Amino acid sequence: MGSRLSITLLSIKLLALAAALTTAAQAQDKTGDVIARGEYLARAGDCTACHTAAEGRLFAGGRPMPTPFGTIYTSNITPDPETGIGKWSADDFYRTMHNGRFPDGGLIYPAMPFASYTKVTRADSDAIFAYLRSIQPVNQKNKPHELRFPYDNRQLILGWRTLFFREGEFKPDPTKSAEWNRGAYLVEGLGHCGMCHSPINALGGTSQSDAFKGGLIPMQNWYAPSLTSNREAGLGDWSIKDITDLLQTGVSARGVVYGPMAEVxxxxxxxxxxxxxxxxxxxxxxxxxxSPPPPASSALPTTESSLLISLGKTVYDKNCASCHGTQGEGKPPHWPPLANNQSIEMQSAVNPIRMVLNGGYPPGTKGNPMPYGMPPFAGLLSDNEIAAVVSYIRTAWGNRGTPVSAREANELRSAPLN
Amino acid sequence: MFARDAALAVAIATLATIDGTAAQTANQPPDTMAARVEACTPCHGNKGEGTSDVYFPRLAGKPAGYLYNQLLAFRSGRRKYPPMNYLLEFLPDPYLEAMAEYFASEHPPLPQPAPSEVSKEVLAQGELLATSGDAGRNIPACVSCHGPGLTGMQPGIPGLLGLRAAYVSAQLGAWRYGTRTAKSPDCMQLVAGHLTEADVTAVAAWLATRAAPTNPAPVPKGTYALPFGCGSQPN
Structure with a gap:
């Protein structure tokens, strides 16, 4: 009897133990899931672009970010308690993302895209925080910013916030599909696409009504085209497949990514x-x-334009046609078409001029691990020849761009390359 | 019988794949490394033989390990030259490795050495340093690492032939001033730190006068022992 009792007790104990183990395993799975989801979301937010320095440790910060107001050094977001965010709570992290304030209430410079991250849900913020807690802590002190007077005064951020910051999580539009809303959440929130694809005014801000209307990226001298105008990077007449190809692999039948978008x-x-x-x-x-109708004419006198375009055809046939085709048809996706390519025709000619000067590789991606590259022509062509060939590709084959001057080409020779 | 059928089936499947691929790639760029590295050619030549610009080095025939190390250093920004840093920034390791292998396996003929602009005395000083070094000043001979024929050693030590004096001089200057660095122990930084400007001019000038040897290929790994440790050439 006694022994039966003890056997029963033992069984109960074993059962309890088994149950406890199962619960622990489930809890661990759940934590693992949250961390994996956090890692995925951290990718979607491109945290590493700023918070990991060249040859630096993952998320240890220290990367210099040149701005029109001086240089900002990114911060250590590894879980090191002394120099990173090891002492932060999930609430602290959410407040940073959502409201642009440090745990002590201090104001964060808007180089951190909290005006976009404010749209991120609490659950997603918590997942990213769980992931950041799980990575290797790195003991590396943050470097002080080198901002010029008066921008070194953080109180100025209050003014910026009043003008340009609207706090609030993403609100789905009930009239649109779940898919549209998911896309909006990613583009407007974690993706922080508006940081580049919106005009930046002299105060370093973007007004809500100008969101996604395109603009020249300060310091980098690349033009981030409008995402709403089909005369720029608006995708209204692109197929869904061409858009997803471009975003996932960096190349598509309509064009390839280059410059800062290659990094994204x-x-x-x-x-x-x-x-x-x-x-x-x-x-x-x-x-x-x-789209509004294209501008009718360029600022250049007609005689200069026609001279440029005729020289441009000669330069094109000699240097470009072997890849991009005599009719600008290219061999997509690797050798992009230039005919009917919005990136060539946009009002700003900065990007096509820079591509001719600097060349470039699309990013190596899982879907396109060995991309084909465009040779840099800065050393081979004169300012006149650059202006001529860009004028030609902007106006040939039904393209509706305008000619560019040798002065514009010359000015972009000194644009920063990294 | 079964094996033969299976082999036939595989052969047919393979043919079908080739047909399908051919149809798809008819209007595609050639699926070759040569087409993929066209972005390199305006400065380094079609086969990596160099161009008329004296500051752009020949790549062809250098050891793949050396070229790969340089591609990694340009990608991370450790070796600074903005046009190179920009081109490589978003390319993955295996692709850079393939690029290095491609240029390492190209063997266009070495150029005829150009007549030197420096005096005989300077050339003689260059030859002395390159072939014997200067023990009194802790300067090893170039040949003690870059090989008796100056053709380099697999996998990480580059040959020094086919480079113009301006390029070699600029690189030695960069090592001296610490703007070019390599994996620790950074042997070239140590060596270049002992060179004077006059040494640099002399060595660079003499190296540029060297004619191509019968076999310009880098010698196999371990052909000779290095005089000191080198981070780019692990033992």
Whole structure:
């Protein structure tokens, strides 16, 4: 009897132990899931682009970010208690993302895209925080910013916030599909696409009404085209497949990514799931607006334009046609078409001029690990020849761009390359 | 019988794949490394033989390990030259390795050495340093690491032939001033730190006068022992 009792007790104990183990395992799985989801979301937010320095440890910060106001050094967001965010709580982290304030209430410079991250949900913020808690802590002190007077006064951020910051999580639009809303959440929130693809005014801010209307990226001298105008990077007449190809692999039948966008695809977009990429494509296609008619003429006198364009054809046939085709048809996706390529025709000629000067490789991605590259022509062509060939590709084959001057080409020779 | 059927099935499947691929790639760029590295050619030549610009080095035939180390250093910004840093920034390791292998396996003929602009005395000083070094000043001979034929050693030590004096001089200057660095122990920084400007001019000038040897290929790894440790050439 006694022994039966003890056997029963033992069984109960074993059962309890087994149950406890199962619960622990489940809890661990759940934590593992949250960390994996946090890692995915950190990719979607491209945190590493700023918070990891060249040859530096993951998320240990210290990367210099040149701004019109001076140099900002990014911060250590590893879980090191002394120099990183090891002492932060999930609440602290959410407040930083959502409200742009440090745990002690201090104001964060808006180089950190909290005006976009404010749209991120609490659950997603917690997942990213759980992931950041799980990575290797790095003991590396943050470098003080080198901002010029008066921008070194953080109180100025209050003014910026009043003008340009609207706190608030993403509110789905009930009249749109779940897919559209997911895309909007990613593009407007974690993706912080508006940081570059919106005009930046002299105060370093973007007004809500100008969101996604395009602009020259300060310091980098690349033009981030409008995502709403089909005369720029508006995707209204692109197929969903071409958009997802571009975002996931960096190349598509309509064109390839280059310049700062190559970095975004490399560090962030290539890692997004097919569903999320498609959602972003659906949203981006949806926000394109009917375009205003193209500007009728260029600032250049007609005689100068026609001279440029005729020289341009000679330069093109000699240097460009072997890849891009005599009719600008290219061999997409690797050798992009230039005919009917919005990136060539945009009002700002900065990008086509820079591509001719500097060449470039699209990013190496899972979908396109060995991209084809464009040779730099800065050393081979004169300012006149650069202006001529860019004028030619902007106006040939039905393209509706305008000619550019040798002075514009010359000025971009000194644009920063990294 | 079964094996033969299976082999046939595989052969047919392979043919079908080739047909499908051919149809798809008819209007595609050639699926070759040569087409992929066209972005390199305006400065380094079609086969990495160099161009008329004396500051752009020949790449062809250098050891793949050396070229790969340089591609990694340009990508991370450790070796600074903005046009190179920009081109490589978002390319993955295996692709850079393939690029290095490609240029390492190209063997266009070495150029005829150009007549030197420096005096005989300077050339003689260059030859002395390159072939014997200067023990009194802790300067090893170039040949003690870069090989008796100056063709380099696999996998990480580059040959020094086919480079113009301006390029070699600029690189030695960069090592001296610490703007070019390599994995620790950074042997070239130690060596260049002992060179004077006159030494640099002399060595660079003499190296540029060297004619191509019968076999310009880098010698196999371990052909000779290095005089001191070198981070780029692990033992």
């Amino acid at each position: 695809v490399h560090n962030s977009l290539q890692y997004l799931s097919d569903e999320d990429t498609k959602a972003m494509a659906v949203y981006l296609k949806g926000i394109s607006e009917p």
